[in-house]
Amino acid sequence: MNNNTAVENENMEKETALYLESQLKSDVGRYKIWNQRELLRNLPIQIIEKSPMICSACAIVEELSDDYNKADEYIARLKRLQILYRANSDKYEEIENYLRCMDIELAHRSTTDLFNKYKLLLEVLEKQNEYKLKPTITLNRPSLLNGARDNYKYASHLFTAKKPLKMMAEKLYQREGCMIFDLAKAEALYQENKIAESLSLLSNLIPRLERMKNPELLFVALYLRYCILIVTGQLDSVYCMIDKMKNKLNELDAFYLIPNINAIRVWAAMLDCNYPLIKEWGKNHAPDESGEYCNLDRFQYFIKLRVYLLYGKHMLLVNLAGRMLQGLLQLERHAELCELYTILAMSYYNEKNEKQAFQYLTEALELCRKYKFYRIIANEGSRIYLLLRDYACAVIEDNTVIKLMQMSRTFGLFYPDYLKPKLYKTTTLTATEMDVLRLLCVERSNEEIGTYLDITTRTVKFHVSNIFRKLGVKNRRQAAKAAKKNGIV
16 A cells, blocks of 8 residues: 555545544434444544544444443543543543443443432533533333333332432433423333323323424334323224324434334234234344344334244244343343243243243243333233233242233233234145135135136035135135235235
């Protein structure tokens, strides 16, 4: 490489660093940082080390990839840079501010005494009002308490220490702080199955959030209202609400949240047994766990686990769950661990492996008892109800198990076919029966079907009888409905 080329490369790297700093110095979410990951990763380390902002962004990218050792390496570089500037008080304090923010922003770092860490961060904000880097709220997920950090362990303090927590939220997030506090309360009440109280808070919050035009908080609030509609049996209202949610987020240019909206639609499709929609999402839109893993997609991965459960793809489910479990344990994400253990328990139960199913259910129940994750488990409906019933007979029946059985049974009555395995055309119907069924679905008579397929009417009747038996129906109308509902035709 000649000198001119070397100088050109160095100038280009400096320009890239300036561009990244201009992109990152405003109040940005992790999605924007993740989208710059290629530029960040291609910068030489000597350039990264000169910018506390870029170094911090590199740490966030690596944590999003579940590479916690690399993330900590960038923090170590920040600390070494701070030592170099110990004679320069302004530069030293600037780096100290970044270190304090990263200590909270990076969820894998110790959560011990988190309140004191927030107090230290408040000191930074009080000294420098223009300082924009604040703890991420939602991590692009439809949850606030289980956003960038799992704050469910502090949920009880929302009711016992309201005043200091509300004050801290308002200092950190100004006029949005009060709404963040109330939204966290609504989410905690929902998980405890205090539906009316949660809905009351949301009814006041959502109009204010719409006026404020904060897409992340509005997303959490609308999703929570959507969940309440679901658990109260109002599925008919849900698809319209999802469309409205998507339109509002598009108006606010929150396009990065749309993949999660699509995942929410798939969950509704599973409740409604809309198999074509589920299949289309799984084929064209679901995140690919064999590619680059990103924690911003974790909500979608949870929906994909349920799709695997629905189709009986146990090994694919276990492989993806194992990939997720490592990071969730590292980050101590209690709510998501409870959800993951519940899904694993149902899958092993479906495989007739009661021992493994009961083991995972025990893990989920322990977290439920500690953090009141009732809705996380109960929202799996009849699938989890049957497992809980057998678990109560074989292992233990306590108040938590009884309550979850009652809640999941109610959910199952609203959605009796939720997560019920679909019918498989390749194993249940022959090729000729499939042809007959397709014509039957467009209301062709036996004579018309026989003429089209060049078979006798008697043979058509024989195939129709087999189709009725295999689909578990009694007439042509029911057969057509079952075929469309299960995505067979």
